[in-house]
Amino acid sequence: MSIPSSRIAGEDDIPRLVAETRDSGSEDGETLGALDGIVGFHIRLAHNSVYRHFTETFTDLNLTQKQVSVLWLIEDSHDIAQADLGRRLQIDRATIMAIVNRLQGRGFIVRGKSPSDGRRQKLSITDQGAAALAKARIAIEEHEQWLKSHFSSAEVAQLIDLLRRIHK
Amino acid sequence: MSIPSSRIAGEDDIPRLVAETRDSGSEDGETLGALDGIVGFHIRLAHNSVYRHFTETFTDLNLTQKQVSVLWLIEDSHDIAQADLGRRLQIDRATIMAIVNRLQGRGFIVRGKSPSDGRRQKLSITDQGAAALAKARIAIEEHEQWLKSHFSSAEVAQLIDLLRRIHK
DNA sequence: TATTGTTATACTCTATAACTATA
DNA sequence: TATAGTTATAGAGTATAACAATA
Numbered sequence: 001m002s003i004p005s006s007r008i009a010g011e012d013d014i015p016r017l018v019a020e021t022r023d024s025g026s027e028d029g030e031t032l033g034a035l036d037g038i039v040g041f042h043i044r045l046a047h048n049s050v051y052r053h054f055t056e057t058f059t060d061l062n063l064t065q066k067q068v069s070v071l072w073l074i075e076d077s078h079d080i081a082q083a084d085l086g087r088r089l090q091i092d093r094a095t096i097m098a099i100v101n102r103l104q105g106r107g108f109i110v111r112g113k114s115p116s117d118g119r120r121q122k123l124s125i126t127d128q129g130a131a132a133l134a135k136a137r138i139a140i141e142e143h144e145q146w147l148k149s150h151f152s153s154a155e156v157a158q159l160i161d162l163l164r165r166i167h168k
Numbered sequence: 169m170s171i172p173s174s175r176i177a178g179e180d181d182i183p184r185l186v187a188e189t190r191d192s193g194s195e196d197g198e199t200l201g202a203l204d205g206i207v208g209f210h211i212r213l214a215h216n217s218v219y220r221h222f223t224e225t226f227t228d229l230n231l232t233q234k235q236v237s238v239l240w241l242i243e244d245s246h247d248i249a250q251a252d253l254g255r256r257l258q259i260d261r262a263t264i265m266a267i268v269n270r271l272q273g274r275g276f277i278v279r280g281k282s283p284s285d286g287r288r289q290k291l292s293i294t295d296q297g298a299a300a301l302a303k304a305r306i307a308i309e310e311h312e313q314w315l316k317s318h319f320s321s322a323e324v325a326q327l328i329d330l331l332r333r334i335h336k
Numbered sequence: 337t338a339t340t341g342t343t344a345t346a347c348t349c350t351a352t353a354a355c356t357a358t359a
Numbered sequence: 360t361a362t363a364g365t366t367a368t369a370g371a372g373t374a375t376a377a378c379a380a381t382a
Contacts, residue, residue, distance in 0.1 A: 032256060033244045035237065038308065039315050040218050042328050044233055045335035047215035048258055050208050051350090064371065065212055069203065076201045083340060088200060090216055095373055097342065102371090119340040119381045140206065147207050150333040160210050162327045165318040167213035219373090232348065251363060263350055265365065270348090287358045287363040 043166075050147065057143045063136055066091070070099050071125065071133045074109055079122035081114065090167065108132055211334075218315060225311045231304055234259070238267055239293065239301045242277055247290035249282065258335065276300055 035041055054065055063071075069089055074080055086096045100123065103109045108129030114120040125133065148156050203209055222233055231239075237257055242248055254264045268291065271277045276297030282288040293301065316324050 031245070032241075035240055035244075037328075038312060039324060039328060040222065040233070040308075040312060041237065042331040042335070043211075043215050043218050045258060046331040047211055048350095049335040050211050054208065055351090065208070066372075069209065072203055073200075076203075077199070081340075090213060091372090092374060093341075094343090094375080095371095098372075117340085117382075121341070140208075143208060144206060147334070151330065155330060156207060158326070159330045160205075160207060162319065162323060162330070163210040163214040166315070167210070167217040216373095223374090234349075249363075259349090260351060261364075262352080262366090263348095266349080285359075285363085289364070 053146060054143055057139050057146075058136070061132065061135055061139060063132065066099055067103060068133070068136045068140065070096070071103060071108060071129060071136065074123050075125045075130060075133055078124055079112075079114070081120040081122065083120070085123075103129070221314060222311055225307050225314075226304070229300065229303055229307060231300065234267055235271060236301070236304045236308065238264070238271060239276060239297060239304065242291050243293045243298060243301055246292055247280075247282070249288040249290065251288070253291075271297070 032041075051065070058064070058068075066089070070085055073085060073088060077084075082096050082100055083093065085091070085100075086093050089096075091099075100109065100111075104111065107126060109123055109125055112122045112124065114122050151159065200209075219233070226232070226236075234257070238253055241253060241256060245252075250264050250268055251261065253259070253268075254261055257264075259267075268277065268279075272279065274296075275294060277291055277293050280290045280292065282290050319327065
């Protein structure tokens with residue numbers, strides 16, 4: 001049920017991919033051609049890099065980006081319902097269900113009936129979940145530091161502004 | 169083996185998610201709190217929006233982002249090997265294998281032995297694959313149009329520049 | 337009728353590990 | 360030793376469809 005830590009982020013894999021793109025003397029000219037002008041392509045590559053670095057950073061904690069986001073939001077706004085999580089994080093109901101199930105299975109959150117609306121369930125974080133989130137926030141800080149190291153603070157602000165226009 | 173078109177991109181799902189974030193009168197304040205300041209969070213959300221729009225646009229073609237990228241690169245540089253694809257697109261060897269298998273299974277590409285290096289395989293696109301790619305390019309154009317509609321042309325250039333720094 | 341949670345199902349992507357063949 | 364391709368395995372995310380309970 002939990003994520004085996006041995007399967008995540010082999011340290012030799014990512015460096016290898018990057019290094020060989022640079023200095024391997026093979027017949028690979030590393031050209032991307034017209035693909036290089038596609039915005040969506042760069043978003044996908046950037047997301048992929050961030051995903052990999054995140055996974056490396058979170059090897060010990062065994063938490064994914066989504067799981068941390070969900071945990072984070074549940075702590076921030078107690079008794080939030082699954083449907084609310086889905087809307088804020090733009091995740092499908094069934095997907096949220098799977099994520100919440102995993103977090104509940106690890107004892108990080110608990111479900112409870114909402115007294116006012118029988119359909120809804122109030123989600124709340126456990127002590128164990130809060131402890132995991134506290135560690136996660138530290139790891140996120142480190143991860144963000146790496147991410148922001150590519151930019152000036154003005155550029156960080158602008159990048160967020162540009163990205164927000166896409167998903168807002 | 170092929171992708172059932174009925175399972176991709178229900179037209180009512182994405183609009184619902186977006187619409188309800190805006191005007192639903194529920195107790196959901198749609199606040200993201202401190203999460204809103206995390207760069208990685210915005211990259212994930214933006215990527216997700218792009219992914220969904222791409223999937224909608226490509227419902228009929230039944231091609232994913234990765235599959236189009238691979239097809240594109242194979243046509244651009246004939247006889248490219250799987251390992252080269254992986255390096256340029258920053259995709260794991262095993263993952264490339266799966267993608268190439270799917271494309272081959274649909275008759276879009278063929279594998280051939282490299283005469284100079286017995287380990288490598290030269291991948292080439294078939295007529296059927298070229299036809300699919302031609303349609304895909306048109307769909308990509310439409311998709312990019314949507315994506316770029318959020319920005320001025322100067323902003324598009326800057327966004328690409330910023331993203332490239334992350335994945336380069 | 338609409339919303340919420342739920343389960344079943346299925347597919348893509350990602351990655352690890354181990355193997356074979358070739359260089 | 361290193362690289363390329365391959366297979367097996369496994370888990371996360373994504374989404375559709377259908378259902379029950381509630382509003």
